[in-house]
Amino acid sequence: MVQIFSSKKTLACAIVALSVTPALAFPASYSSLGGLSDLELRELMPKLKPVIPPAPPGPLAFTGAKLVDDKKHPWQRQGKDDIRGTCPGLNTLASHGYLPRDGVATPEQIIKAVQEGFNMENRLARFTTYAAHLLDGNPITDLLSIGQKTRRTGPDPPSPAIVGGISNHGTFEGDASMTRGDAFDGDNHSFNQTLFDQFKDFSDRFGGGFYNLTVAAELRFQRIQQSIATNPEFSLFGLRHLTAYAEATFPATFFVDGRRTAPGEAGHLDMTSAESFFKGMRYPKGFFRPAAPVGTENVPAIFTAHPVQPGKNVGGVNTFTVDESLGSILDGCTFYTQFVNTTIRGLYPNPTGVLRRNLNLNLKFFYESSGAGEECPQVFPYGRD
Numbered sequence: 001m002v003q004i005f006s007s008k009k010t011l012a013c014a015i016v017a018l019s020v021t022p023a024l025a026f027p028a029s030y031s032s033l034g035g036l037s038d039l040e041l042r043e044l045m046p047k048l049k050p051v052i053p054p055a056p057p058g059p060l061a062f063t064g065a066k067l068v069d070d071k072k073h074p075w076q077r078q079g080k081d082d083i084r085g086t087c088p089g090l091n092t093l094a095s096h097g098y099l100p101r102d103g104v105a106t107p108e109q110i111i112k113a114v115q116e117g118f119n120m121e122n123r124l125a126r127f128t129t130y131a132a133h134l135l136d137g138n139p140i141t142d143l144l145s146i147g148q149k150t151r152r153t154g155p156d157p158p159s160p161a162i163v164g165g166i167s168n169h170g171t172f173e174g175d176a177s178m179t180r181g182d183a184f185d186g187d188n189h190s191f192n193q194t195l196f197d198q199f200k201d202f203s204d205r206f207g208g209g210f211y212n213l214t215v216a217a218e219l220r221f222q223r224i225q226q227s228i229a230t231n232p233e234f235s236l237f238g239l240r241h242l243t244a245y246a247e248a249t250f251p252a253t254f255f256v257d258g259r260r261t262a263p264g265e266a267g268h269l270d271m272t273s274a275e276s277f278f279k280g281m282r283y284p285k286g287f288f289r290p291a292a293p294v295g296t297e298n299v300p301a302i303f304t305a306h307p308v309q310p311g312k313n314v315g316g317v318n319t320f321t322v323d324e325s326l327g328s329i330l331d332g333c334t335f336y337t338q339f340v341n342t343t344i345r346g347l348y349p350n351p352t353g354v355l356r357r358n359l360n361l362n363l364k365f366f367y368e369s370s371g372a373g374e375e376c377p378q379v380f381p382y383g384r385d
C-alpha cells in the first residue's frame, strides 16, 4: 500500500513544486482557476457549470495482466484540437481512448484510466490525480486538461502552444524531466529528442540496452546535475522532490509488458517500447498492462542511490541550496501540510460558495489518498463544512 507518510521521517512516496498558476488567456471550462483575483473569479464563476465532485473510484476488481492495446481502444493520431502534455502515461491513455481523446477529463476518469490502462495502484492514482487537479484543474467544473493544445485554432496562422493544465510550469510540472526540457529553456512540454537520446545512452551504459531501476537512479541524478549547471531558476522542492524520483521509476514498471515477469525481463524496458510511449504516445502492439498494481515501492531504491536534498538555485547556475520549507520525499507530513496551507492556499486565498465547497471536497480526497495517520492530521485552510 502506498504510504506517503510514515511515523518516522523515512522515505515518503508519492508524486512537484509550486508557485502561482497563470490564468490562460482564453479561459476554457477546464482552465485552472488558481491564481485568479477575486474580481476575475466573480466574473468567471457564473459562466461555469458547477459540478459536485464525486467520491473517487476504488481499486479494480481484476488486477492482473491484461491486453490493453485492444480492439476497443485503438490508437488514433492527435487531432488538431486535442490536448497532450508532459506525461507520457496520460498521453498514451488519451490516444487510445481510455481517457477522452481531447485530453480533458474529470479526476474520476483519470483514476479509472490509469488503473485500467496501466494497473496503477489505487492510492497512488488518487494521490497523483487530486494533487494535479488541485494545482492545475478547474474545481468548479471538475475538469482537468492533460496539457496544451499544439496550436490555437481560429483564423490566425498557427501560433505557439497554449500551455496549460498539467503542463503549467511550477505547479505539478517541474524541472529536470527525463524527456522534456526545463521551462527556463523555453519548452517544458514537448518530447525532446536530445534528452531521449540521453535516456537511451544511459540505458545502454547502465542497463545493457534496457531502462531499469539502476538506469533510473543514474539518469535521475544526471538530469538534476544538468539542470543545476544550466538552469539559473532550477528548483526541486516540495511536490517536485517527490515526483521527480517517482516518475523516474515509472518507465521500468508501467511501460514493461505484464507478461515479461521472468528474471531479467521484469522491470526491463526495451528502447522500441520506450520510444512508442514517450514519442508516439502509443502502446507497443499487443501490449499487456503490468501483472499486479504498481505504486511507489521502487522509489526508495533510486533515491538512496543518489540522494539529493530538496532545494533550488538561488543566485544563478550552480548555486543549489537546500530548502526544506515545503517538505520533501523525506518528510511527508511537512509536504502535505505545506502543500495545502501554502501552495493551494496561495492559489486560492479566499474561495467562497461553490469554489470553497469543491476545494474542500478535493482536499479531503487528497488527504485520504495520502495514507496519513494521526501523526499528521488533516488541515482545513478554508474551515470545516
Ligand code: HEM
Binding pocket: 016, 086, 087, 088, 089, 090, 110, 114, 118, 120, 124, 125, 128, 129, 132, 166, 167, 172, 173, 174, 175, 176, 177, 178, 179, 180, 243, 247, 248, 250, 251, 254, 255
Ligand atoms: C495518475 C495521474 C497522473 C498524473 C496527474 C500525471 C502527471 C504528470 C505530470 C504533470 C508529469 C510531468 C512532470 C515533469 O516531469 O515535469 C508527469 C510525468 C511523467 N509521468 Fe505522469 N501522471 C499520471 C499518471 C502517470 C502514469 C499512469 C504513468 C505511467 C504509465 C506516468 C508516467 C510518467 C512519466 C514516465 C513521467 C516522466 C516524464 C519525463 O520525465 O520525461 N504518469 N506525469
